[in-house]
Amino acid sequence: MVNPVLVDVTRGALTESxxxxxxAVTDAAGGVVYAAGxxxxxxxxxxxxxxxxxxxxxESGAADTYGFGQREIAxxxxxxxxxxxxxxxxxxxxxxxxxxxxxxxxxxxxxxxQPVLIHQARTRQMPDALCxxxxxxxxxxxxxxCHQGIDPKGxxxxxxxxxxxxxxAMEDVTGAIVGADVCGTDGCNIPTYAVPLKALxxxxxxxxxxxxxxxxxxxxxxxxxxxxxxxxxxVAGTGRACTALMSLAPGRIYAKTxxxxxxxxxLPEQGLGIALKCxxxxxxxxxxxxxxxxxxxxxxxxxxxxRLSERADVRLRNWNGTEVGRxxxxxx
Amino acid sequence: MVNPVLVDVTRGALTESxxxxxxAVTDAAGGVVYAAGxxxxxxxxxxxxxxxxxxxxxESGAADTYGFGQREIAxxxxxxxxxxxxxxxxxxxxxxxxxxxxxxxxxxxxxxxQPVLIHQARTRQMPDALCxxxxxxxxxxxxxxCHQGIDPKGxxxxxxxxxxxxxxAMEDVTGAIVGADVCGTDGCNIPTYAVPLKALxxxxxxxxxxxxxxxxxxxxxxxxxxxxxxxxxxVAGTGRACTALMSLAPGRIYAKTxxxxxxxxxLPEQGLGIALKCxxxxxxxxxxxxxxxxxxxxxxxxxxxxRLSERADVRLRNWNGTEVGRxxxxxx
Numbered sequence: 001m002v003n004p005v006l007v008d009v010t011r012g013a014l015t016e017s018x019x020x021x022x023x024a025v026t027d028a029a030g031g032v033v034y035a036a037g038x039x040x041x042x043x044x045x046x047x048x049x050x051x052x053x054x055x056x057x058x059e060s061g062a063a064d065t066y067g068f069g070q071r072e073i074a075x076x077x078x079x080x081x082x083x084x085x086x087x088x089x090x091x092x093x094x095x096x097x098x099x100x101x102x103x104x105x106x107x108x109x110x111x112x113x114q115p116v117l118i119h120q121a122r123t124r125q126m127p128d129a130l131c132x133x134x135x136x137x138x139x140x141x142x143x144x145x146c147h148q149g150i151d152p153k154g155x156x157x158x159x160x161x162x163x164x165x166x167x168x169a170m171e172d173v174t175g176a177i178v179g180a181d182v183c184g185t186d187g188c189n190i191p192t193y194a195v196p197l198k199a200l201x202x203x204x205x206x207x208x209x210x211x212x213x214x215x216x217x218x219x220x221x222x223x224x225x226x227x228x229x230x231x232x233x234x235v236a237g238t239g240r241a242c243t244a245l246m247s248l249a250p251g252r253i254y255a256k257t258x259x260x261x262x263x264x265x266x267l268p269e270q271g272l273g274i275a276l277k278c279x280x281x282x283x284x285x286x287x288x289x290x291x292x293x294x295x296x297x298x299x300x301x302x303x304x305x306x307r308l309s310e311r312a313d314v315r316l317r318n319w320n321g322t323e324v325g326r327x328x329x330x331x332x
Numbered sequence: 333m334v335n336p337v338l339v340d341v342t343r344g345a346l347t348e349s350x351x352x353x354x355x356a357v358t359d360a361a362g363g364v365v366y367a368a369g370x371x372x373x374x375x376x377x378x379x380x381x382x383x384x385x386x387x388x389x390x391e392s393g394a395a396d397t398y399g400f401g402q403r404e405i406a407x408x409x410x411x412x413x414x415x416x417x418x419x420x421x422x423x424x425x426x427x428x429x430x431x432x433x434x435x436x437x438x439x440x441x442x443x444x445x446q447p448v449l450i451h452q453a454r455t456r457q458m459p460d461a462l463c464x465x466x467x468x469x470x471x472x473x474x475x476x477x478c479h480q481g482i483d484p485k486g487x488x489x490x491x492x493x494x495x496x497x498x499x500x501a502m503e504d505v506t507g508a509i510v511g512a513d514v515c516g517t518d519g520c521n522i523p524t525y526a527v528p529l530k531a532l533x534x535x536x537x538x539x540x541x542x543x544x545x546x547x548x549x550x551x552x553x554x555x556x557x558x559x560x561x562x563x564x565x566x567v568a569g570t571g572r573a574c575t576a577l578m579s580l581a582p583g584r585i586y587a588k589t590x591x592x593x594x595x596x597x598x599l600p601e602q603g604l605g606i607a608l609k610c611x612x613x614x615x616x617x618x619x620x621x622x623x624x625x626x627x628x629x630x631x632x633x634x635x636x637x638x639r640l641s642e643r644a645d646v647r648l649r650n651w652n653g654t655e656v657g658r659x660x661x662x663x664x
Binding site: 002009011012013014016017018019020042044105106107108109110114117118121122132181182183184185186187188189192194260261278279280281282285318319320321322324325 | 334341343344345346348349350351352374376437438439440441442446449450453454464513514515516517518519520521524526592593610611612613614617650651652653654656657
């Protein structure tokens, strides 16, 4: 199946580039509300499923034991930009469990966001693991281990008890079987599992509604999504799409991006889950796609839908500020 | 026409993303030696045609008057990384014509290359127009104007005499008609014209061989390609694809990238021109595609073809250095 073109990139009057992809919107029972492209295709959700990966932290009671509020839980399900307050909060989470940066197994990298990278370059010699966009998630992993009396050493490995807990949560929430045959290694070194796009969408409908989940899991899931929606800056950072989208409609939109053009999202009021992937892995296209889907599903709120539509049809400006083209979602 | 998948991005044992695109390889008469996808599609070559845009600088005698050697000519046809020596040489070119940074109309931006950006952030408050990846080209534009007694002011405008000279050169070299109907504005503010991919390939076969061009133009074209191949660091910079590809086989490979996943290239010994575009505009895919095409066309040189093939099948490593996947050209 050839996936449809979902985003056009224009320059002047012509199309310069185009992005294909697939989008699944379902309810918690798996009923498909909107589909484009091959929604049965197995997709690595990458960081877009961090809310699911944060379930053991909350379900185990670690988050309560260490006194984590919404900011800490949001950061545990984040891909943050490495701004100072992100780094400080990740360090503080580790300190609550009497652990530190040396326990993180995510590796180190400079911020991918240019203004943050410039600040980092001017204030530090080299980045450490706390700067990694996944350091909040990894701090949460270390805390989940410590609280349960599990040695966190090797917590990124497929066979570590924490990863078994995450696998169980992924299977329960999405209904898909995940194992070594669909396993890849993520940028931060943990296993990532390819899951049919439709199952990811249904999983996020369940995360938002609790339908089909145990009461304990449903409470933990809703607590994680609520934390992200209440503290969207801690999920991404200044100027980032996830932060901006969730800030547009507090408590009504959940959105989390992942590498290679993925989004997992939910509209709790509608009871809907959304999963999408740009076939070629491009973030600009995935961001336009998710904004266009939200605009369509929230069309009853004309003002909100208008703001979302602006994010689905972005003006490109050159170094002189001249408008030269657009990145525009063209959903069927 | 649906363009074929030309690059697979894998993670573990699975394909994670895929890139479609089109490739044209022709001789100077337009005979197609290899084709994939829609090679009649009009494509904005963006920076990949900077060698053509540099023709007025050389043909007018400006390059000789100002004493430009191969480094200056390579920089005039470059998208440089903004390393110190790139910036210094662009400034020196302007000084030869008694002009300066204030005459540049390209706008300013930080380097797109992370190590260079870190250096820039630590050594300057803000980037100026000399840091723009196109500053060498624009310095060449200003020099071409000054030498011809043309006021450079407004040299980026469609109606400026310099842009008329560039349009004439584009039409003569590619055989395509270019005008306002296929015109967009480039990142550095000059007009960019969409040209059928096949015509771009033929144009670069002509640039490399001189066939079909006037003797003066043929000499200028060869002088520009020779300069780029002799000084490939000045065409791009440290660790960049164009620099690396031309360094692999001095004088035998010409390659120049452009934004939105384009390459224009030539193999002077074979008399072939190459033009390609990744449909979705992604650089990683265009780089794998051009390396794979070179490897195929240069297969007689087993060692060189082997090195080129390595660049067409790149190992992806995560922040811990673990191999997690590949970006692999899969040409039909």
